[in-house]
Amino acid sequence: MDWSAIFLTLRLALVVCSTLLIVGTPIALWLSFTRWRWKFFVESIVALPLVLPPTVLGFYVLVAMGSNSPIGRWYQSFTGHGLPFTFEGLAIASVIYSLPFTVQPMAAAFSQVDRNLINASAILGASRIRTFMRVVLPLSIGGVVTGFVLSFAHTLGEFGVVLMVGGNIPGVTRTISIAIYDQTQALDYAGANRMALLLLAFAFVTLSITYSLNRRVWAVWPMSR
Amino acid sequence: MTSIVACKKLWTVLLLATFVCIWFPAGAGAGELKIAAAADLTFAFKDVGAQFVKQSGNTLELTYGSSGNFFAQIQNGAPFDLFFSADIGYPQKLDAAGLAEPGTIYEYASGKLVMWVPNASKLGLSRGLATLLDPSIRKIAIANPQHAPYGVAAVAAMRHDGIYDKVKSKLVLGENISQTAQFVESGNADVGLLALSLAVAPAMKDKGRYVEIPADDYPPIIQAAVILKSSRNKELANQFLKFLKQPGTVALMERYGFSIPKDVAAQHGKMSAPQ
Numbered sequence: 001m002d003w004s005a006i007f008l009t010l011r012l013a014l015v016v017c018s019t020l021l022i023v024g025t026p027i028a029l030w031l032s033f034t035r036w037r038w039k040f041f042v043e044s045i046v047a048l049p050l051v052l053p054p055t056v057l058g059f060y061v062l063v064a065m066g067s068n069s070p071i072g073r074w075y076q077s078f079t080g081h082g083l084p085f086t087f088e089g090l091a092i093a094s095v096i097y098s099l100p101f102t103v104q105p106m107a108a109a110f111s112q113v114d115r116n117l118i119n120a121s122a123i124l125g126a127s128r129i130r131t132f133m134r135v136v137l138p139l140s141i142g143g144v145v146t147g148f149v150l151s152f153a154h155t156l157g158e159f160g161v162v163l164m165v166g167g168n169i170p171g172v173t174r175t176i177s178i179a180i181y182d183q184t185q186a187l188d189y190a191g192a193n194r195m196a197l198l199l200l201a202f203a204f205v206t207l208s209i210t211y212s213l214n215r216r217v218w219a220v221w222p223m224s225r
Numbered sequence: 226m227t228s229i230v231a232c233k234k235l236w237t238v239l240l241l242a243t244f245v246c247i248w249f250p251a252g253a254g255a256g257e258l259k260i261a262a263a264a265d266l267t268f269a270f271k272d273v274g275a276q277f278v279k280q281s282g283n284t285l286e287l288t289y290g291s292s293g294n295f296f297a298q299i300q301n302g303a304p305f306d307l308f309f310s311a312d313i314g315y316p317q318k319l320d321a322a323g324l325a326e327p328g329t330i331y332e333y334a335s336g337k338l339v340m341w342v343p344n345a346s347k348l349g350l351s352r353g354l355a356t357l358l359d360p361s362i363r364k365i366a367i368a369n370p371q372h373a374p375y376g377v378a379a380v381a382a383m384r385h386d387g388i389y390d391k392v393k394s395k396l397v398l399g400e401n402i403s404q405t406a407q408f409v410e411s412g413n414a415d416v417g418l419l420a421l422s423l424a425v426a427p428a429m430k431d432k433g434r435y436v437e438i439p440a441d442d443y444p445p446i447i448q449a450a451v452i453l454k455s456s457r458n459k460e461l462a463n464q465f466l467k468f469l470k471q472p473g474t475v476a477l478m479e480r481y482g483f484s485i486p487k488d489v490a491a492q493h494g495k496m497s498a499p500q
Contacts (some may be wrong), residue, residue: 066301082302167298169259169305170286182289185403186267187410187428 001194005179012087012175013155016094020102020151021144023095026146028106029132047100054097058164061093065165085167093165097158098151105150109143110136142213146173149213153206157199257284258461259304261295263448264368264401265336265375268426269481270309273278277468277475282398283461286453291401293372299324299453306456307465309448311336311402311420312374316451326459329452331466334483336446337421338378341435343412350436354386357416363396366414368405369398374446379418381443410435413498 031043049057065083066072076082083089113136121131137144159177166173168182176195183192262270267289274285292310298307299319308325310316313332319325340356342348348356357365368376376398383389399405402420409417410432424435450469452462468474475485 062301081304084301085303086300167303168288168290169303170288172304174288185264185289185401185407187407 002174002176002179002183002191005174005176005195006198008087008171008173009156009175009177012091012094015091016098016155017102017148017152019091019095020098021148024099024102024106024147025144027099028103028110029136030217031103031107032111034218046103049097050100054158054160055164058093058099058161061096061165065089080208084165085169085173087172090162090166090173092215093161094155094158097161098154101151101154102147104199105143105147106140109140109146112143113139145213149206149210153203156202234295252335257286258306258458258465259284259286259288260307260309260465261288261299261303261305262309263292263295263374264289264403264498265420265422265448267311267403267421267423268428269478269483272477272481273469273474276466277473278445280468281461281464285465289401289403291369291373293374294401297372300341302455304455305453306462307450307452309333309450310374310378311446311448313447313449315448317391319451319453324454326452326454329466330449331437331451331469332450332486333466333469334451334478334485336375336378336448337468337482337484338375338382338438338443339419339421339424339435339439340438341406341409341417341419341424341429341433343409343414343433345412346415346433348416350434353436354388354438354442357383357388357392357395362392362415364397364408364414365392365395366397366399366405366408366417366419368402368418369400373399373401373405374448375402375418375420378446382418382438385442425480425482487490 011156027042027046031039031046035218062084063069064071065075067076067082072082072084083092117135117139118131121135122128156175157177158175159181162175162178163181166178167174168174168178174182176199180192180195180199183189183195246462260270260274260424270289271286274287277283280310288305292312292315295303295308295310296315297306298317299305300322302354308316308319313330316330320327320330324460340350340354348359348362350356362395367379368374370376370380380389397408399408402423405417406419406423406429408414409419410429418438419435421435421437423429424433452459452466456462469478478485
């Protein structure tokens with residue numbers, strides 16, 4: 001078992017998902033409440049990573065972060081090293097790659113919330129943030145958890161983007177899926193199988209959690225309403 | 226109400242976890258040597274690396290891949306200390322671009338190309354590359370000639386024998402020579418043009434047969450290493466290069482089918498003479 005790859009992957013997934021909660025929540029809120037007529041453009045951009053080949057995304061991120069681009073140069077002057085082949089670079093690419101997996105379930109859940117409740121909260125003098133924390137979030141917690149779990153699982157298993165942007169550096173950018181690829185090439189089928197089984201089991205558990213959350217009755221914590 | 230409290234707790238825990246994760250980086254420490262190694266070293270360097278770790282007490286982080294890919298990654302700032310290319314051209318280009326530590330290019334070995342088939346195969350290898358014309362062959366695995374030196378050699382050898390155009394449609398390209406070996410070892414390709422160092426490795430040697438391609442059929446695969454300018458571990462990198470020149474390591478590399486350059490072999494002779 002390549003423990004450094006496992007810890008690295010978990011760490012990456014945690015960083016990415018937490019960042020996505022912070023970045024994705026306002027986007028999801030805006031998408032579910034705006035009446036702007038060009039909203040579909042933003043929706044398309046958010047959903048783009050769903051259909052975009054990972055290598056395309058990886059390629060552009062690599063170019064955008066490289067030392068020939070303004071962003072790359074700015075980052076380099078700021079920290080003294082470039083973004084490609086670092087954990088930070090990998091995290092940024094993964095955030096972009098997993099964005100729709102967080103935003104879409106959240107936006108779907110937010111727009112299911114009864115507008116009357118939100119209006120009532122506003123009329124009673126609650127601020128927007130208070131209304132969000134006390135009314136919208138509790139009513140759509142299933143969608144938020146789904147978004148979190150899905151992007152977590154998606155980050156754990158991503159391969160193309162990691163290979164393009166991260167290279168394959170042990171302890172820095174060699175994630176579980178890259179380690180499996182490596183072990184297969186080194187004809188270490190037993191090792192590859194152990195890691196692959198781990199990911200398979202995790203994917204199954206993740207999906208089970210997601211589907212159970214979307215049931216009317218919360219199967220994980222079977223509380224009666 | 227419980228769900229509101231749960232929400233807040235969830236957020237707090239997540240935020241804390243994020244900060245902990247970002248500010249306490251796991252993994253690679255400062256004292257370890259990061260080596261980018263050509264894929265034909267996959268098995269040889271497992272042994273060599275273990276010996277070095279035992280002897281020096283330092284740790285190694287080895288990444289295997291195709292030399293051309295590493296070359297591109299290093300140009301983009303990949304944080305390696307040492308680069309073991311399967312082709313001297315890439316280290317020379319890095320040197321010309323000012324990305325290598327001047328004067329550190331070291332020709333550590335030259336590689337050999339072999340034709341490999343699994344044990345179950347009925348193909349006879351005695352006719353050399355002409356075997357590839359056998360109509361029962363559906364897929365021939367070679368490394369990608371665009372960025373893998375063994376792929377370049379394979380194409381050159383097939384062209385030399387005038388069969389390249391006839392078998393071109395049957396070629397499957399591995400991303401590097403190690404993946405190419407996996408293609409044929411797994412039976413997904415019928416025959417592969419591989420590095421001798423992989424064919425003699427414990428993981429492969431009992432699983433198939435091979436024949437060496439005559440060295441005159443392809444340009445020599447001169448493999449060279451170089452210390453990278455961006456390395457923060459130049460002393461340790463130098464130590465590793467010296468370790469490679471030791472008689473024990475030379476013998477180990479030879480056992481993996483590498484020919485060791487004459488000047489090192491000569492040194493080897495000098496060193497062992499007084500004994």
